[in-house]
Amino acid sequence: GAVVSQHPSWVICKSGTSVKIECRSLDFQATTMFWYRQFPKQSLMLMATSNEGSKATYEQGVEKDKFLINHASLTLSTLTVTSAHPEDSSFYICSAVVPRGPAEQYFGPGTRLTVT
Amino acid sequence: GENVEQHPSTLSVQEGDSAVIKCTYSDSASNYFPWYKQELGKGPQLIIDIRSNVGEKKDQRIAVTLNKTAKHFSLHITETQPEDSAVYFCAAGRPGQNFVFGPGTRLSVLP
Numbered sequence: 001g002a003v004v005s006q007h008p009s010w011v012i013c014k015s016g017t018s019v020k021i022e023c024r025s026l027d028f029q030a031t032t033m034f035w036y037r038q039f040p041k042q043s044l045m046l047m048a049t050s051n052e053g054s055k056a057t058y059e060q061g062v063e064k065d066k067f068l069i070n071h072a073s074l075t076l077s078t079l080t081v082t083s084a085h086p087e088d089s090s091f092y093i094c095s096a097v098v099p100r101g102p103a104e105q106y107f108g109p110g111t112r113l114t115v116t
Numbered sequence: 117g118e119n120v121e122q123h124p125s126t127l128s129v130q131e132g133d134s135a136v137i138k139c140t141y142s143d144s145a146s147n148y149f150p151w152y153k154q155e156l157g158k159g160p161q162l163i164i165d166i167r168s169n170v171g172e173k174k175d176q177r178i179a180v181t182l183n184k185t186a187k188h189f190s191l192h193i194t195e196t197q198p199e200d201s202a203v204y205f206c207a208a209g210r211p212g213q214n215f216v217f218g219p220g221t222r223l224s225v226l227p
Contacts, residue, residue: 004159006159034214042219042220043205043217043218043219043220044160044205044217046214049214093159093160104150104162104165104211105150105162105215106162107152107159107160107161107162108159109158109159110157110158110159112157
């Protein structure tokens with residue numbers, strides 16, 4: 001299957017600082033990527049849809065000024081958590097859509113963010 | 117919008133037995149139903165999927181069935197092994213678009 005990577009795999013930051021998470025499709029070009037957040041023992045909650053070359057579409061209740069998404073190329077989308085607070089601590093996962101064939105969605109390995 | 121329910125929330129089986137996880141969806145426009153396996157601290161891994169024009173799909177020990185009329189689909193794992201222990205998520209949507217995920221099933225295969 002297609003490979004999606006995320007960097008970093010885990011990060012600890014202080015409250016009030018910003019953190020950038022990268023999502024890359026390694027062996028295919030993805031015009032669409034999704035960003036999810038997952039709290040312990042819960043399901044994946046969609047935060048936003050990232051389309052290459054256009055503004056991201058955010059789900060209701062997700063602050064677009066706090067969670068900045070940039071999809072500058074067909075293989076890279078970034079999520080920046082600005083002015084992070086402890087309640088932003090979570091597992092952030094991206095996925096990318098393979099544009100050809102059945103358009104399956106493949107997930108990255110996730111990034112564990114801890115805000116102290 | 118779409119709403120996906122999943123049962124059971126936890127499932128324990130003996131090694132070698134079968135495991136069945138069931139999901140229901142609400143939006144009749146959904147036509148793509150993937151299943152993902154998530155191990156602790158990792159991202160979800162696509163294990164099998166089915167489209168609405170197919171009633172059943174099988175891949176070795178894993179099979180998925182779909183009943184469009186009743187709006188439910190199921191994951192079947194036969195001859196379970198300890199490495200099958202994980203959280204399994206069903207999802208519903210359309211290819212290339214956002215999915216709505218079920219709440220997950222924690223499967224434990226006991227040796």
